[in-house]
Amino acid sequence: MTDDAFQIIARGPRAVAEAAAVAVDETPATEALTYSILEEDEDRDVWRIDAFPTTDEERAALVAVLDGFPALRVITEKLADADWLAMALSGLPPVRAGRFFVYGAHDRGLAPPSTVNLRIEAGAAFGTGHHGTTVGCLQAFDDLLKAQSFPRVLDVGCGTGVLAIAAARTGSQVAVGTDIDAPSVRIANENAALNRAGARFVHASGLNDPRVRGDAPYDLVFANILAPPLIALSQDIKGALKPGGLAILSGLLRAQERRVLAAYTSRGFSLVRRLHRDAWATLVLRRS
Known part of the structure; x- marks a missing residue:
């Protein structure tokens, strides 16, 4: 594990961001990396990758992959010494997908009576329902x-x-x-x-x-x-x-x-x- 928690953010055009995300998936040292990719500014064609490496090796490998895409603007932010995962989850709104309503403990009072309500606590696992x-x-x-x-x-x-x-x-x-x-x-x-x-x-x-x-x-x-x-x-x-x-x-x-x-x-x-x-x-x- 790394002594400090870091978030690596990369911004650029959609085609470049998607190509970089494919490279992350296909690089053995980063294939288990937790990251997301989404559109940040539609008018300016700015897409954003948010990545959370958990080891120094994973962080170095991710930086090496992103260096291969000079059109991306990459920044690294040190996360505060806190349970940042729990803090991030507490700020996530519940998600509705068809009949399913996915929520965490912080939103237990918001579950409607007419949906299939799924309380999902992520811990260290992937799949809160928000991705x-x-x-x-x-x-x-x-x-x-x-x-x-x-x-x-x-x-x-x-x-x-x-x-x-x-x-x-x-x-x-x-x-x-x-x-x-x-x-x-x-x-x-x-x-x-x-x-x-x-x-x-x-x-x-x-x-x-x-x-x-x-x-x-x-x-x-x-x-x-x-x-x-x-x-x-x-x-x-x-x-x-x-x-x-x-x-x-x-x-x-x-x-x-x-x-x-x-x-x-x-x-x-x-x-x-x-x-x-x-x-x-x-x-x-x-x-x-």
């Missing part, structure tokens, strides 16, 4: 639920568990989440208990773990991860799905959409729908 990829997955899932149900759901790279919990809260009898990060699995199980949801989460490095295989084939697979592992897992996700089953894929930038889609269409998937939020893309695919 464009998580919102995209929830919106896509909400739209699918209007026409069909999903008795068996798998969430690959579950983070806080919000997607599997959403499935369990809307009628899925089996909702399994898996993550390679043990703290995320612990946090996801705690969130399932908070929401009284029948979702379970396992620490596993792939879809061949018997605790994952045992409930296959699934009607729906969520995978809100990064573009390279999405591509690498295309065959495993196909194997986990029943014929005609659906996959909701996110964690990818619009600039990476074509490569991810090509990997899945080559496995026999067909595109059902795509959703865009900020620079992020969500794909809904059907296994043939």
Whole structure:
């Protein structure tokens, strides 16, 4: 870990910012980096990357990647000696995505009675519901639920568990989440208990773990991860799905959409729908 907490901010045109974000995703030393990318000034075509490296090595690797894009203006800010993650989360408003309302403890009094209310505490895990990829997955899932149900759901790279919990809260009898990060699995199980949801989460490095295989084939697979592992897992996700089953894929930038889609269409998937939020893309695919 780094002794001090830093935020690295990079600003520039959309095309350059998206290319830099792709490079961050594809650099091994920064592939687990927590960052966001969004439009800051539409009239001036200014997009912004906010990154929060957690080790000196990750910080150095990120700076090296960003140095490769001279059109970006990069600044580094030292964060105050405080629980900045908790402070940031306390300032996040609740999120509405279709029937789902995602909130933290600080907003527990704002949950409407007419929505599926999901209290999600992030801790060190990804997936508060505010990120464009998580919102995209929830919106896509909400739209699918209007026409069909999903008795068996798998969430690959579950983070806080919000997607599997959403499935369990809307009628899925089996909702399994898996993550390679043990703290995320612990946090996801705690969130399932908070929401009284029948979702379970396992620490596993792939879809061949018997605790994952045992409930296959699934009607729906969520995978809100990064573009390279999405591509690498295309065959495993196909194997986990029943014929005609659906996959909701996110964690990818619009600039990476074509490569991810090509990997899945080559496995026999067909595109059902795509959703865009900020620079992020969500794909809904059907296994043939």
